Amino acid sequence: MTLVIAQQSKPKDESHWSWSVWLEGAPSELDNVAEVIWKLHPTFSPSVVRRDTPANKFKLSSSGWGEFQIVAEVKMKVGRKKVLQHWLKLAEGAPSKEAMAKAATKTPAKQARPTVFLSYSVDNANLASHVARVLQDKEYEVARDIDIPAGVSIQDWTKEQIAKSDAVIVLGAEQTSLYQTREAAFAQSAGKPVIRVATGKITKDALAIEGAPVKFVRAGTGSPETVALNLVQKIDKIL
Numbered sequence: 001m002t003l004v005i006a007q008q009s010k011p012k013d014e015s016h017w018s019w020s021v022w023l024e025g026a027p028s029e030l031d032n033v034a035e036v037i038w039k040l041h042p043t044f045s046p047s048v049v050r051r052d053t054p055a056n057k058f059k060l061s062s063s064g065w066g067e068f069q070i071v072a073e074v075k076m077k078v079g080r081k082k083v084l085q086h087w088l089k090l091a092e093g094a095p096s097k098e099a100m101a102k103a104a105t106k107t108p109a110k111q112a113r114p115t116v117f118l119s120y121s122v123d124n125a126n127l128a129s130h131v132a133r134v135l136q137d138k139e140y141e142v143a144r145d146i147d148i149p150a151g152v153s154i155q156d157w158t159k160e161q162i163a164k165s166d167a168v169i170v171l172g173a174e175q176t177s178l179y180q181t182r183e184a185a186f187a188q189s190a191g192k193p194v195i196r197v198a199t200g201k202i203t204k205d206a207l208a209i210e211g212a213p214v215k216f217v218r219a220g221t222g223s224p225e226t227v228a229l230n231l232v233q234k235i236d237k238i239l
Contacts, residue, residue, distance in 0.1 A: 003084065004086075007019060015065050019063065021086065036075070037150075038072055039150065040070060041125070042145050068088055069132070069147075116141070119168060120171040130225055130228035131169070131228045155182075159186050166193075170194060196215070215238055
């Protein structure tokens with residue numbers, strides 16, 4: 001059995017969940033693991049955590065309010081390393097062994113949709129996680145800040161990812177942050193189309209973008225899951 005990331009989660013209060021992630025796999029493979037470097041969303045502090053306890057399968061436990069993609073850099077005793085990814089689901093219960101085995105043997109789908117760079121502020125991090133998940137379910141390639149490798153310049157990585165993307169999606173057109181302004185500028189210099197998503201009222205300042213083609217869409221209302229589904233439908237029509 002190939003190494004995979006397993007998880008469990010349970011409600012902590014009305015808006016937060018407690019969760020844990022760990023490795024599952026054949027005993028021989030787990031015995032060869034030296035340590036695991038867990039890479040979380042940048043809003044966590046610390047966002048990079050090391051675990052070297054094979055007794056609990058290198059488990060990491062934490063809590064939060066939004067779903068996101070966790071990256072595990074698995075360092076083997078023989079010097080090799082493996083990089084695993086897992087979308088943290090904030091719901092009761094862990095995936096079954098059958099589901100984990102299926103995920104481990106699943107052949108990656110061929111890229112059939114555009115590659116997009118997802119730009120968002122901390123205020124829209126929860127919505128961004130849902131939007132990213134829906135886009136990935138539709139076989140889009142999605143790049144966002146959680147994918148930044150450790151030790152890499154954020155600015156250089158952002159420029160590189162935007163240059164490789166087919167479009168840039170900016171969540172929160174009415175309250176653009178400094179980082180989002182820079183990312184929109186990178187898109188402009190690279191000639192990439194920008195889709196700006198308004199989660200509130202659009203101001204004249206938000207409309208004042210020159211250079212790259214800009215499309216505006218409204219996020220709508222409802223739960224993050226519903227908003228994300230409706231939003232991706234609109235983005236899908238544009239792309």
